[in-house]
Amino acid sequence: MLSHNYTYADCLDNSIKVSWREDDILAGKNFDYSKRFLPNKLTGVDEIGCLNDNEKRLLNQIMGNGYCHLFAFVEEFIVPTIAEEAMKDAYGDEVKIRALLRFAEEELKHQELFRHSVYLFNQGFGSECGLIPGREEVARVVRGKSKLAVLLLTSVIEWFTQRHYIEHVQDEADLDGLFRDLLKFHWMEESQHAKMDTLLIGEIAEEMTMDEREAAIDEVIELGGAIDGLLSQQIALNIDALEAATGRTFTAAEKEEITASTQRAWRWTFLVSGLSHPNVVKVVSEITNEGVGKVTAVIEALSA
Numbered sequence: 001m002l003s004h005n006y007t008y009a010d011c012l013d014n015s016i017k018v019s020w021r022e023d024d025i026l027a028g029k030n031f032d033y034s035k036r037f038l039p040n041k042l043t044g045v046d047e048i049g050c051l052n053d054n055e056k057r058l059l060n061q062i063m064g065n066g067y068c069h070l071f072a073f074v075e076e077f078i079v080p081t082i083a084e085e086a087m088k089d090a091y092g093d094e095v096k097i098r099a100l101l102r103f104a105e106e107e108l109k110h111q112e113l114f115r116h117s118v119y120l121f122n123q124g125f126g127s128e129c130g131l132i133p134g135r136e137e138v139a140r141v142v143r144g145k146s147k148l149a150v151l152l153l154t155s156v157i158e159w160f161t162q163r164h165y166i167e168h169v170q171d172e173a174d175l176d177g178l179f180r181d182l183l184k185f186h187w188m189e190e191s192q193h194a195k196m197d198t199l200l201i202g203e204i205a206e207e208m209t210m211d212e213r214e215a216a217i218d219e220v221i222e223l224g225g226a227i228d229g230l231l232s233q234q235i236a237l238n239i240d241a242l243e244a245a246t247g248r249t250f251t252a253a254e255k256e257e258i259t260a261s262t263q264r265a266w267r268w269t270f271l272v273s274g275l276s277h278p279n280v281v282k283v284v285s286e287i288t289n290e291g292v293g294k295v296t297a298v299i300e301a302l303s304a
């Protein structure tokens with residue numbers, strides 16, 4: 001049903017080959033606060049008329065810190081989901097079990113990496129930056145959906161991680177070096193995760209009816225709406241953080257302008273760049289009849 005040429009054996013080999021320790025990235029390193037952390041595609045600061053260049057750089061850095069937090073946040077539900085899949089047949093295919101257990105362990109390591117980055121930022125940025133709470137509650141809501149929906153959402157996240165680094169960060173030499181490394185090392189391991197998601201989706205979808213698979217797409221869209229709500233909450237906190245960092249108090253119209261531009265960029269970053277990834281579209285088109293149409297409508301609404 002699902003066409004691909006991925007194998008657990010290849011994923012395991014690559015996972016061992018590219019494996020890194022947090023210290024390889026963070027030991028003795030710090031952010032360079034004279035530089036931006038993320039490209040404009042992932043922040044939208046350049047389109048904001050009420051901010052000068054210095055303020056745009058500060059907002060970009062605040063959004064970089066929020067990006068790390070949101071990653072640690074949205075990866076929370078992936079660990080138990082993948083560990084459960086690994087243990088489904090505890091004495092079965094050892095290569096598959098080992099590949100999936102490494103996948104789960106790598107996600108714990110990524111969360112640690114991103115949390116440490118947030119800690120480092122708090123030490124160096126110079127003023128308070130609020131971050132949304134409730135990651136365990138969000139993980140509980142996500143894991144309340146069907147296994148296929150959870151894996152599809154995981155796959156959306158894994159593929160957008162690829163896209164962010166390869167298409168938007170890799171060649172951007174002007175960005176902060178440590179921040180580029182965070183995305184680079186994350187991407188290196190996510191490459192295997194994205195393939196294993198596809199393998200698992202193929203196995204699970206095969207045992208479901210078309211109606212059940214179509215319903216899973218509705219669940220993914222519902223979860224996308226919940227993620228959009230989280231983004232809005234973090235964007236409001238980003239504006240508070242920018243006020244604290246600059247000493248400015250923004251008018252309602254200025255807040256609206258900052259919100260509109262950064263929301264457009266983060267909707268692309270955390271939803272559209274994954275939902276529209278060719279590999280996600282391919283999976284949805286192969287396991288459902290109506291999924292691509294529904295997802296396309298969501299992408300259009302989020303890009304407006």
Ligand SMILES: [Fe+2]
Nearest residue numbers: 075107110190
């Ligand atoms: Fe990750």
Ligand SMILES: [Fe+2]
Nearest residue numbers: 107158190193
């Ligand atoms: Fe991952």
